Amino acid sequence: MLGKLTTASIFMLLCGCGGGSPRTIFTPSGGTSGSSTPIGGSQTGGAGGGQTATGSNVLDVVVDSGPQGIGYINGIFASVTICTPGTTTCQTIDHMLVDTGSVGVRVLESLVAVPLPDATGTSGQALAECFPFVDGTAWGPLKTADVQLGSESASGLTIHVIGEGAYAMPNDCTGAPITNFEQLAANGILGVGIYLQDCGPACALSALSASNPGLYYACVGAACSVASVPLVQQVSHPVASFPADNNGVIIQLPSVAASGAVSVPGQMLFGIGTQVNNALGGATVIDLDRYGYFGTAFPVGGSAYTSILDSGSNGLFFLDSATTNLKQCTGGLSSFYCPTATTNLSATLLGASGIGANVDFSVANASRLSNSAFVFSDLAGPMPGFPTDPTIPAFDWGLPFFFGRSVYTAIENQDTPAGVGPYLAFF
Amino acid sequence: MLLSSGARAALGDDASAVVADQARLRASLQVHHKAGYAIHELTAPTGTKVRQFVGESGKIFAISWSGGWRPNLRDIMGAHYDRFIAAARGRRIARGPVRIELPGMVVVMGGRLRNFYGQVTLTDLLPTGVAPEDLR
Numbered sequence: 001m002l003g004k005l006t007t008a009s010i011f012m013l014l015c016g017c018g019g020g021s022p023r024t025i026f027t028p029s030g031g032t033s034g035s036s037t038p039i040g041g042s043q044t045g046g047a048g049g050g051q052t053a054t055g056s057n058v059l060d061v062v063v064d065s066g067p068q069g070i071g072y073i074n075g076i077f078a079s080v081t082i083c084t085p086g087t088t089t090c091q092t093i094d095h096m097l098v099d100t101g102s103v104g105v106r107v108l109e110s111l112v113a114v115p116l117p118d119a120t121g122t123s124g125q126a127l128a129e130c131f132p133f134v135d136g137t138a139w140g141p142l143k144t145a146d147v148q149l150g151s152e153s154a155s156g157l158t159i160h161v162i163g164e165g166a167y168a169m170p171n172d173c174t175g176a177p178i179t180n181f182e183q184l185a186a187n188g189i190l191g192v193g194i195y196l197q198d199c200g201p202a203c204a205l206s207a208l209s210a211s212n213p214g215l216y217y218a219c220v221g222a223a224c225s226v227a228s229v230p231l232v233q234q235v236s237h238p239v240a241s242f243p244a245d246n247n248g249v250i251i252q253l254p255s256v257a258a259s260g261a262v263s264v265p266g267q268m269l270f271g272i273g274t275q276v277n278n279a280l281g282g283a284t285v286i287d288l289d290r291y292g293y294f295g296t297a298f299p300v301g302g303s304a305y306t307s308i309l310d311s312g313s314n315g316l317f318f319l320d321s322a323t324t325n326l327k328q329c330t331g332g333l334s335s336f337y338c339p340t341a342t343t344n345l346s347a348t349l350l351g352a353s354g355i356g357a358n359v360d361f362s363v364a365n366a367s368r369l370s371n372s373a374f375v376f377s378d379l380a381g382p383m384p385g386f387p388t389d390p391t392i393p394a395f396d397w398g399l400p401f402f403f404g405r406s407v408y409t410a411i412e413n414q415d416t417p418a419g420v421g422p423y424l425a426f427f
Numbered sequence: 428m429l430l431s432s433g434a435r436a437a438l439g440d441d442a443s444a445v446v447a448d449q450a451r452l453r454a455s456l457q458v459h460h461k462a463g464y465a466i467h468e469l470t471a472p473t474g475t476k477v478r479q480f481v482g483e484s485g486k487i488f489a490i491s492w493s494g495g496w497r498p499n500l501r502d503i504m505g506a507h508y509d510r511f512i513a514a515a516r517g518r519r520i521a522r523g524p525v526r527i528e529l530p531g532m533v534v535v536m537g538g539r540l541r542n543f544y545g546q547v548t549l550t551d552l553l554p555t556g557v558a559p560e561d562l563r
Contacts, residue, residue, distance in 0.1 A: 134523060183516075211472040313523040314523060315523065317523055383537070385535040388559070389563055390563070392538065396523065396524060396537070
């Protein structure tokens, strides 16, 4: 999931532009994002990073400064079309954050212009959700929509509508509220992670069970209380709900020069090994443990650390200054590293089975990044909390990892040429 | 006693509230002793492990959580919840790992879908010579 880690300060420093007020952005049905041509990458053949793929399973994405020019750093976005189920009454919403760290379509209530029926639970009551992101919690009703991504479609999908127009955020839904554009800093989230549903079996348990984490609510009038929701009615992976090309996604982004870029086009392909354009080829498969984690040996041959890979994180977050000898920035940039000179490093990504591949990466001085660019392959910072708990991830490979690569995310329980998901793969 | 209280053991509370939490969460409780403090570790049926760090005064000076979903932060932070929210609201939304420093309090949060972790520490109550990063 997880997104950009960007403080107000880095926005000021790198952008200097204001947030502006939310503006409704509608385009007619079929008005999906414009065609784009990647600027070229370092890979050749297969589903190579930066190659232009064509086919029915391709969705254009872009890494840019975000909706309304808010100055998002390293945000990867796509346009998503939502339709009243079973109709051609549709709208396309741009700048949905593409997030391999979460699952499900979430869109701001203020942007929804087409009629969407309430998603209802077993008792017929309208449902709502309290969905945790890393440092905030999104609240709002669940709706049913037909969702189109490029030319593929998921019918009758349960999606999360973010806002308090229907129901106020309840007291037991805690964390910094995400209920509007200023708090979300995107028009929505396109969660394309490893799970079939955002919550899964735990939320299907009795609402009274101590094992139900209480994400879903049933609402009567204005009052909402924790509910049990069966898997099929939960917020679900849009791609897994396609009739075909439904076992995973591949994100392809070109390389980015050390000086950064204003905007970078890329693509998301649906399916793994289902079409000529989405073969695994020579990609290294990284299998995951039961928590969805893999390992990173750093430096190469060194200690292995618990790790995640997440297009929604806007930097490479790993270890701490004491371990890496990379100086931490001060002031508003203290979430990032500020080494004296750009530092080139290597690590080995290791699957749970012990198979892995080496990767090279760079850490720039975050305080010297161009203030006219919004895309950086060398933005990195320490992992907050490291080394407190050895069970938590010490590496979060965020969007910089994706530049110049094809990164595969295989969905749980879905069959692929490399076996049943979940797993990650890249080249 | 186990059935008598709806109390939540929050930051700054007395450690006796931990027992009530154990009952409320139907959690298993383990106690570990460290130099200058004790760790009361509750494992909830949701898979979330909550560790309450108790100083020699008997007060809870830090709480961490890991695994599963994020616990109710209002319960965890108690009287400190509102100022945490005020500070978190002051940030632009961030979906990467976070560290928020407030007077007398440090909050760290990270993870992702189905696997969250975090720690909140009252720095003024830390045992002498112990840093938030030392708590494990």
